Amino acid sequence: MTFTQELWASAEEVYAEILAHPFLRGLTDGSLPRPAFRHFVQQDSHYLRDYARALAVCAAKAPTDADVRAFADDAVGAIAAEQGMHAEFTAELGEGPEQPVLPTTLAYTSYLLATVYSGSFAEGLAAVLPCYWIYARVGEALLEKSSPDPLYARWIAAYGAEEFQGVVRRVLDLADRIGPELSDSERARAARHFATTARYEWMFWDAAWRGEAWPVPTAD
Numbered sequence: 001m002t003f004t005q006e007l008w009a010s011a012e013e014v015y016a017e018i019l020a021h022p023f024l025r026g027l028t029d030g031s032l033p034r035p036a037f038r039h040f041v042q043q044d045s046h047y048l049r050d051y052a053r054a055l056a057v058c059a060a061k062a063p064t065d066a067d068v069r070a071f072a073d074d075a076v077g078a079i080a081a082e083q084g085m086h087a088e089f090t091a092e093l094g095e096g097p098e099q100p101v102l103p104t105t106l107a108y109t110s111y112l113l114a115t116v117y118s119g120s121f122a123e124g125l126a127a128v129l130p131c132y133w134i135y136a137r138v139g140e141a142l143l144e145k146s147s148p149d150p151l152y153a154r155w156i157a158a159y160g161a162e163e164f165q166g167v168v169r170r171v172l173d174l175a176d177r178i179g180p181e182l183s184d185s186e187r188a189r190a191a192r193h194f195a196t197t198a199r200y201e202w203m204f205w206d207a208a209w210r211g212e213a214w215p216v217p218t219a220d
């Protein structure tokens with residue numbers, strides 16, 4: 001098994017649950033309530049700002065000049081996605097009340113940042129990989145059905161687009177290049193990070209679907 005096959009195997013069932021989640025089914029059949037999509041877009045905006053930092057840490061630890069550049073480019077891309085796509089969706093959805101960073105978003109980004117800062121390059125890579133790979137797979141799967149709702153169709157098209165698929169293939173190639181050099185214990189740690197952040201991906205959609213909120217009043 002290649003390194004990426006091993007990683008994917010650690011999250012295969014989580015991916016099946018993601019595709020079956022009512023949030024994603026609601027995107028493709030157009031039934032997803034706008035407030036759930038707005039919740040998702042707002043939290044994703046918070047998420048992408050920290051994800052960009054996580055990618056920048058991966059860049060700092062990357063093995064070759066080309067890899068440093070690739071992750072730095074993707075960090076820029078995550079900020080661009082946050083500012084561009086989310087500004088676009090917010091314009092369409094209306095500003096609405098600003099949400100703070102909610103529990104699932106905070107748990108996910110905290111885990112990502114802790115892992116990329118404290119782990120090896122391979123461990124950090126495994127932690128950030130579901131964000132790329134699951135969205136590429138979801139984008140591809142949803143693109144076949146698209147959505148009767150033009151707003152949801154646009155979101156699907158962005159992640160199904162060949163440009164994003166190409167970005168993801170490049171990261172997967174990098175993972176398979178370094179895979180053979182890793183010890184069994186490092187590969188096992190990487191697979192655990194991958195399975196954990198894959199699960200956070202499911203939780204992220206689920207939090208938007210449930211309209212998650214902090215359980216007690218917060219200072220802000």
Ligand SMILES: Cc1ncc(CO)c(N)n1
Nearest residue numbers: 044047048131132135204
């Ligand atoms: C939560 C989450 N995961 C992955 C992506 C893809 O970049 C995203 N925009 N948001």
